[in-house]
Amino acid sequence: MKEPSTTGRAAIHPTALVDPSARLAPDVTVGAYSVIGPGVEIGAGTWIGHHVVISGKTRIGERNRIFHFCSLGEIPQDKKYGGEETRLEIGDDNTIREFCTFNVGTAQDAGVTRLGHHNWIMAYVHLAHDCQVGDYTVFANNAQVAGHVHVGDYAILGGFTVVHQFVHIGAHSITGMGTVLLQDLPPYVTASGNPAKPHGINAEGLRRRGFSGEAILAVKRAYKTLYKSGHTLEEARAELIRQAAFHPELAVLVDFLGSASRGIIR
Numbered sequence: 001m002k003e004p005s006t007t008g009r010a011a012i013h014p015t016a017l018v019d020p021s022a023r024l025a026p027d028v029t030v031g032a033y034s035v036i037g038p039g040v041e042i043g044a045g046t047w048i049g050h051h052v053v054i055s056g057k058t059r060i061g062e063r064n065r066i067f068h069f070c071s072l073g074e075i076p077q078d079k080k081y082g083g084e085e086t087r088l089e090i091g092d093d094n095t096i097r098e099f100c101t102f103n104v105g106t107a108q109d110a111g112v113t114r115l116g117h118h119n120w121i122m123a124y125v126h127l128a129h130d131c132q133v134g135d136y137t138v139f140a141n142n143a144q145v146a147g148h149v150h151v152g153d154y155a156i157l158g159g160f161t162v163v164h165q166f167v168h169i170g171a172h173s174i175t176g177m178g179t180v181l182l183q184d185l186p187p188y189v190t191a192s193g194n195p196a197k198p199h200g201i202n203a204e205g206l207r208r209r210g211f212s213g214e215a216i217l218a219v220k221r222a223y224k225t226l227y228k229s230g231h232t233l234e235e236a237r238a239e240l241i242r243q244a245a246f247h248p249e250l251a252v253l254v255d256f257l258g259s260a261s262r263g264i265i266r
Contacts, residue, residue, distance in 0.1 A: 011028075011029040011030070012024075012028075012029075012030040013030060013031055013032040013033075013034070013050075015032045015033050016030045016031065016032065016033065016034045016035070016036070017034075017035045017036070018030060018035075018036040019036060019037050019038040019040070020038075021038040021039065022036045022037065022038060022039070022040040022041070022042070023040070023041045023042070024036070024041075024042045025042060025043050025044035025045070025046070025062075026044070027044055027045055028042050028043075028044070028045075028046050028047075028048070029046070029047045029048060030048045030052075031048055031049045031050035031051070031052065031068070032050045032051070033050055033051045034048055034049070034050060034051060034052040034053070034054075035052075035053045035054070035055075036048075036054050037053075037054060037055040037056065037058075037073070039056065039057045039058070040054050040055070040056075040057075040058045040059075040060075040073065041058070041059045041060065042054075042060045043060060043061045043062035043063075043064075043092070044062045044063070045062050045063040046060055046061075046062060046063060046064045046065075046066070047064070047065050047066065048066045049066060049067045049068040049069075049070075049098075050068045050069075051068050051069045052066055052067075052068065052069065052070045052071075052072070053070070053071045053072070053074075054066075054070075054072045054073055055071075055072070055073045055074055056073035056074060056075070056086075056087070056088060056104045057073070057085060057086065057087040057088070057104065058072055058073030058087070058088040058089075058090070058104070059087065059088070059089050059090070060072075060090045061090060061091045061092035061093075061094075061117070062092045062093070063092055063093045064090060064092065064093065064094045064095075064096065065094070065095045065096065066096045067095075067096065067097045067098045067123075068098050068099075069098050069099045070096060070098065070099065070100045070101070070102075071100075071101045071102075072088060072090070072096075072100070072101075072102045073088045073102065073103075073104055074101070074103055074104070075103065075104065076103045076104060076105070076106050076128065076129035076130075076147070077103060077128065077129070078106055078108075078129055078147065080106065080108060081106055081107075081129075082107075084106070084107040084111070086104045086105040086106055086107065086111045086112060086129075087104055087105060087111065087112040087113070088102055088103070088104045088105070088112070088113045088114075089112055089113070089114045089115070090102075090114075090115045091114075091115060091116045091117035091118075091119075091135070092117045092118075093117055093118045094115060094117065094118065094119045094120075094121065095119070095120050095121065096121045096125075097121060097122045097123040097125075098123045098124070099123055099124045100121055100123070100124065100125045100126070100127070101125075101126050101127070102115070102126075102127040103127070103128055103129045104129065105129050105130045106129045106130055106147070108130075109129070109130035109147075109148055110130060110132075111130075112130070113127065113128075113129055113130055113131050113132075114131070114132050114133060115127065115133045116133055116134045116135040116137075116153075117135045117136075118135050118136045119133065119135065119136065119137045119138070119139070120137070120138045120139070121139045122138075122139060122140050122141045122143075122159075123141050123142070124141055124142045125139045125141075125142070125143050125144070125145070126143075126144045126145060127145050128145055128146050128147040128148075128149070128165075129147045129148075130147050130148045131145055131147065131148065131149045131150070131151070132149075132150045132151070133150075133151045134151060134152050134153040134154075134155070134171070135153045135154075136153055136154045137151055137152075137153065137154065137155050137156065137157075138155075138156040138157070139157045139161075140156075140157060140158050140159040140160075140161070140177075141159045141160075142159055142160045143157040143158075143159065143160070143161045143162075143163075144160075144161070144162045144163065145157075145163045146163055146164055146165035146166075146167075147165045147166075148165050148166045149163050149164075149165065149166065149167050149168070149169070150167075150168045150169065151169045152168075152169060152170045152171030152172070152173070152187060152252075152256075153171045153172075154171055154172045154205070154209065155169050155170070155171060155172065155173050155174070156173070156174040156175070156202075156205070157169075157174075157175050157179075158174070158175045158176045158177040158178070158179060158192075159177045159178070160177055160178045160179075161175045161177075161178070161179045161180075161181065162179070162180045162181070163181045164180075164181060164182045164183075164262070166261055166262055167181050167182070167183065167184055167185070167261070167262055168184045168185075168256070168259075168260065168261055168262075169181070169184070169185045170184070170185055170186045170187030170188065170189065170252070170253070170256045171187045171188075171252055172187055172188050172202055172205055172206060172209070173185045173186065173187055173188060173189050173190070173191065173202060174190050174191070174202045174205060175190075175191050175192060175196065176190075176191070176192030176193070176199075177192075178192075178194065179191055179192050179193060179194070179196050180193070180194040180195050180196060181195075181196050181265070182195045182196070182262070182265075183195075183196075183262045183263045183264055183265045183266075184256070184260045184261060184262050184263065184264045184265070185264070185265055186226065186253060186256055186257065186260075186264050186265075187252050187253045187256055188201045188202055188206070188219050188222075188223070188253065189201060189202070189223065189265075190202050191265055195265070196265045197265060197266075198223075198227055198265055198266070200220075200223065201216075201219050201220055201223050203216055203219075203220070206219065211249070214247075215247065215249045218243065218246075218247035218249060218250060219249065219250070219253075221243065222240055222243060222247075222250050222253055225239050225240055225243070226240070226253075226257075227266070233257065233263075233264070236257075237254060237257045237258065240253060240254050240257070241254055
């Protein structure tokens with residue numbers, strides 16, 4: 001099936017089932033045997049492949065590409081879920097590859113699972129209830145994210161990364177293949193292993209995103225303060241506050257450490 005043209009006309013395959021109450025922009029493409037349920041909203045320019053099921057209170061933005069056999073907006077895999085009306089929200093310009101499963105939120109949290117904009121989500125990724133994912137992230141094949149996880153902008157999860165519930169993952173961080181995250185991963189940090197351990201900063205990623213050499217050096221210094229100085233976490237954060245006064249890119253690290261929900265990887 002071809003991706004959407006620029007004609008502005010809808011292309012809904014005759015075998016697709018689209019509920020009359022679903023709201024689709026005029027140029028949405030829906031592939032063969034896909035099912036779009038009641039209450040679903042899909043924005044302009046979005047392309048949906050074959051055998052995709054989109055259900056629940058799901059709102060999908062513009063220019064997304066959702067590949068074959070995905071299930072989006074199904075109820076949470078949470079025994080506490082009692083049929084409350086919760087939501088899944090997907091932003092604009094995301095690529096969601098084959099066999100991904102995203103669940104709606106629960107009443108025990110914000111009631112919504114969110115994926116931001118410009119994210120690259122590879123095959124077999126699971127995004128559980130109440131997760132909050134920022135922009136420009138990459139989730140490699142088989143990354144599995146449990147409930148209530150927060151993921152910052154530009155974070156990269158390597159293939160088969162497993163994330164424990166309630167973990168926070170900082171902006172610009174990266175995990176190696178097969179990583180198991182049981183605690184929070186600070187911004188800029190590279191992690192791998194089971195359980196995950198820190199292995200320096202994501203210097204190459206920062207260079208690709210236009211960070212100056214001076215800024216990268218500041219992040220390296222901050223990493224040494226956090227992991228190599230022998231400071232307690234409170235002492236390290238106090239020193240990082242001082243460093244952030246001269247290097248504003250460290251503010252995101254200071255804020256993250258102040259709100260870490262499960263302790264950080266050490």
